[in-house]
Amino acid sequence: MNKLKLLGKYSAAITFLAFEFFALIAFNYSGSFVLFGSLSLALCLLLVLFNIAEIKTKGLSSVALFFIPLFLFVLLTAVGNYNTVHTKVFGHFSWAETVFIPLGLLAMAFNGYLLSIDKNFKLKTFITVIFSALAIYVLINFIYNLISFGAFYPIIYKGYYLYYSGIKSELPVNEFAYVLEGFKFVEVKMAHYVLFPLLLLSSSVMLLFTSPKKEKGYFITYSVFTLLALFALAFIPSLLSLGGIIATALLVLVIYLGKTYVKTRKVLKIILFILLVLALLGYLFYVIAVATGMSNSFTSILDRIFNSNRYARRINPILINLFSSSKFLGFYGNQVAPSVIDEVSLSGFFIFDSFMTSGVIGTFAIFAFIFLGFKSFKKYFYSHKDEFRLQATMLLFLIVFVGYSAFFNEGEYTLYYNVYKPLYLTSPFILMIFMLSYVICKSRVVIEEPKEEIVNE
Amino acid sequence: MSKKMKYLLLLPLTAIVSCGYSSYYLVEGNKYTSAKFSENYYTHWDNELKSAHKKDVIDITNEALITGINYSYFGDNTITGLGEIDPNYFEADPGLEEFASDFKMNSVDDSFNYGYQSKLFDGQMVCGGQNGRPEYAYQLGRVQINRNGFSIRFSKESTDLHYFALNLKASTDNTKKCYPVDGTSLATSDSQLFHNSKINLTITLYNKTLNGIEGYPFALDVEFDNKHTNDGHYYTFIAFDLEDYELSRLVGVSLEFTVLEDALISYNEGKTYIEGGETKNVDITMDDYALFLYELFFPYTSWN
Numbered sequence: 001m002n003k004l005k006l007l008g009k010y011s012a013a014i015t016f017l018a019f020e021f022f023a024l025i026a027f028n029y030s031g032s033f034v035l036f037g038s039l040s041l042a043l044c045l046l047l048v049l050f051n052i053a054e055i056k057t058k059g060l061s062s063v064a065l066f067f068i069p070l071f072l073f074v075l076l077t078a079v080g081n082y083n084t085v086h087t088k089v090f091g092h093f094s095w096a097e098t099v100f101i102p103l104g105l106l107a108m109a110f111n112g113y114l115l116s117i118d119k120n121f122k123l124k125t126f127i128t129v130i131f132s133a134l135a136i137y138v139l140i141n142f143i144y145n146l147i148s149f150g151a152f153y154p155i156i157y158k159g160y161y162l163y164y165s166g167i168k169s170e171l172p173v174n175e176f177a178y179v180l181e182g183f184k185f186v187e188v189k190m191a192h193y194v195l196f197p198l199l200l201l202s203s204s205v206m207l208l209f210t211s212p213k214k215e216k217g218y219f220i221t222y223s224v225f226t227l228l229a230l231f232a233l234a235f236i237p238s239l240l241s242l243g244g245i246i247a248t249a250l251l252v253l254v255i256y257l258g259k260t261y262v263k264t265r266k267v268l269k270i271i272l273f274i275l276l277v278l279a280l281l282g283y284l285f286y287v288i289a290v291a292t293g294m295s296n297s298f299t300s301i302l303d304r305i306f307n308s309n310r311y312a313r314r315i316n317p318i319l320i321n322l323f324s325s326s327k328f329l330g331f332y333g334n335q336v337a338p339s340v341i342d343e344v345s346l347s348g349f350f351i352f353d354s355f356m357t358s359g360v361i362g363t364f365a366i367f368a369f370i371f372l373g374f375k376s377f378k379k380y381f382y383s384h385k386d387e388f389r390l391q392a393t394m395l396l397f398l399i400v401f402v403g404y405s406a407f408f409n410e411g412e413y414t415l416y417y418n419v420y421k422p423l424y425l426t427s428p429f430i431l432m433i434f435m436l437s438y439v440i441c442k443s444r445v446v447i448e449e450p451k452e453e454i455v456n457e
Numbered sequence: 458m459s460k461k462m463k464y465l466l467l468l469p470l471t472a473i474v475s476c477g478y479s480s481y482y483l484v485e486g487n488k489y490t491s492a493k494f495s496e497n498y499y500t501h502w503d504n505e506l507k508s509a510h511k512k513d514v515i516d517i518t519n520e521a522l523i524t525g526i527n528y529s530y531f532g533d534n535t536i537t538g539l540g541e542i543d544p545n546y547f548e549a550d551p552g553l554e555e556f557a558s559d560f561k562m563n564s565v566d567d568s569f570n571y572g573y574q575s576k577l578f579d580g581q582m583v584c585g586g587q588n589g590r591p592e593y594a595y596q597l598g599r600v601q602i603n604r605n606g607f608s609i610r611f612s613k614e615s616t617d618l619h620y621f622a623l624n625l626k627a628s629t630d631n632t633k634k635c636y637p638v639d640g641t642s643l644a645t646s647d648s649q650l651f652h653n654s655k656i657n658l659t660i661t662l663y664n665k666t667l668n669g670i671e672g673y674p675f676a677l678d679v680e681f682d683n684k685h686t687n688d689g690h691y692y693t694f695i696a697f698d699l700e701d702y703e704l705s706r707l708v709g710v711s712l713e714f715t716v717l718e719d720a721l722i723s724y725n726e727g728k729t730y731i732e733g734g735e736t737k738n739v740d741i742t743m744d745d746y747a748l749f750l751y752e753l754f755f756p757y758t759s760w761n
Contacts, residue, residue: 159485
């Protein structure tokens with residue numbers, strides 16, 4: 001038996017290890033990119049080492065082109081000033097961030113490829129693992145919030161403030177919640193708290209395609225996930241959680257209708273296409289109008305939309321002067337340093353913040369990668385390589401994450417500590433990179449049937 | 458439903474029906490940060506402390522009060538530079554900030570960071586627009602109390618107790634029209650208003666015993682000589698030794714005071730002024746006398 005075969009013996013154990021790594025990431029352990037990135041890299045190295053014989057036979061080249069946008073994104077993000085000045089993943093060693101962050105993200109993308117060709121990797125286990133870990137995280141946060149302020153506290157204590165270290169909280173208690181970061185619960189903006197139960201809620205689509213009689217245990221598990229997510233959102237109510245529940249429920253309905261009724265699928269496709277085109281045009285118009293200064297001449301309602309509202313006041317400083325040579329690539333310079341008066345903070349909208357953290361090219365590169373990933377779902381669905389309900393759950397997880405983060409990603413989410421954590425350093429983003437990469441590869445890489453090997457005894 | 462499941466369900470249910478321990482630390486809207494002086498008094502009293510049995514008052518005006526205070530008294534000979542020392546108090550100087558940073562309560566445990574009373578544990582000894590945040594110029598540092606006093610129930614319990622220290626100043630509502638001492642026309646600036654006053658301050662320390670919580674009231678007369686209300690420099694620092702008392706399991710503290718004399722208020726008593734052709738009474742009274750508390754310490758105390 002050659003050495004490669006010997007290594008292959010351990011590949012099943014490595015796949016199991018992969019599930020454990022994914023559990024830690026989905027649990028948002030410590031909220032630490034250093035950990036997530038390290039796990040991604042370690043997993044990547046182990047998978048390469050123990051699957052090297054497999055890799056040789058699978059066509060990596062057929063999917064390599066799809067990863068160019070991601071490569072461009074991580075490269076521009078890593079060298080961008082926001083990353084080197086602000087993120088401080090490694091304290092003051094900015095060179096480490098420049099090297100480690102792209103490596104961690106690319107390693108996770110490569111893991112997507114490696115596990116898509118790994119015969120031991122079961123998507124069903126993966127989905128259950130990440131949602132279980134996410135459920136534990138949501139449960140811990142949920143219970144801590146209830147113990148801290150009681151159920152429905154955003155309504156009961158609306159307009160109340162917390163004092164910490166003698167300083168009044170920047171936001172009233174109805175706009176923040178506690179989440180676990182490392183071994184400490186910290187006060188975070190509500191948008192950050194809502195993200196995790198909302199992601200967990202995306203597992204509810206599984207219930208529609210699972211028989212409660214045939215797979216009782218599986219059905220109960222996902223019912224618990226769904227209920228937990230709903231409780232975590234409903235007992236700590238906010239407009240975001242209400243909107244999130246409604247939007248997720250609609251998406252579940254769309255997926256169900258799309259799967260069940262072929263005719264509906266066609267109508268849905270047209271509606272979706274029109275909505276996407278409108279959203280894209282609106283978005284591009286907003287960016288161009290603000291970046292070119294055109295919006296300054298707007299009056300009445302247009303002025304209100306483009307300039308005179310609290311969201312625009314956060315977004316526009318990022319877009320203004322966007323097309324000057326250095327900022328175009330994400331070099332926002334010292335403007336992001338907290339000591340400077342004309343500080344530019346993250347706006348909370350990933351679709352705009354990304355211009356600051358990754359530059360225009362980087363932003364459109366990640367958009368392109370996400371688009372390619374979503375587009376691959378069509379091929380992935382028809383490939384029948386995985387069960388539909390698993391594919392649908394993954395799709396909904398991705399839609400919820402991308403849709404929510406586009407508008408409600410608080411990179412500076414803590415109330416009392418300076419945390420600069422743009423979207424690309426968060427655990428769901430890393431999971432997104434893996435899932436998109438997995439889908440792209442799974443739908444395209446042709447897996448050759450293993451040939452019988454004649455072993456001479 | 459199995460027993461295990463029932464117990465498992467109890468956990469979230471308990472959490473749901475619990476009233477929330479942190480809600481105790483919540484403060485409504487602009488409470489304590491109002492532009493109106495009289496709306497900023499912190500008067501919270503913990504029920505258990507208020508109803509606790511109190512021992513006889515111990516007068517420490519001339520006995521236990523640390524006179525000629527210096528850091529060596531607190532067991533550290535390396536820190537110096539406290540400025541001029543008065544028999545019962547001394548004015549703050551940068552040395553006090555160093556003291557604060559060494560002994561501030563919130564460095565002992567994170568639980569001291571929560572609540573409005575955390576202003577007394579954050580190491581901020583004086584007021585001022587620190588850290589480039591002028592909006593906190595006066596609110597950041599102080600806890601304003603009146604003669605009703607207030608109490609703090611600690612989330613921790615001490616295992617031993619050595620010293621007590623407090624930084625404070627006297628104050629009145631400067632928005633009220635009044636005459637400066639010996640003045641014949643109404644005060645036009647804060648600098649004309651200062652306090653020559655004497656108060657009797659009662660600091661009650663609450664000790665946990667087998668019979669419940671017992672209060673140890675320590676009373677002392679504190680004099681304020683020419684202390685300006687609205688000035689960042691005139692502070693009074695009080696400290697005394699607790700080692701001679703049977704106190705170890707400290708669970709709370711309360712402060713009350715009575716005003717024995719105040720030259721500014723006494724001078725204005727019965728005075729009138731004319732406004733718009735109308736004669737009006739000067740409206741400053743003893744009810745407008747306040748204490749600004751800045752920092753409270755229990756140096757070298759251990760907490761469990």
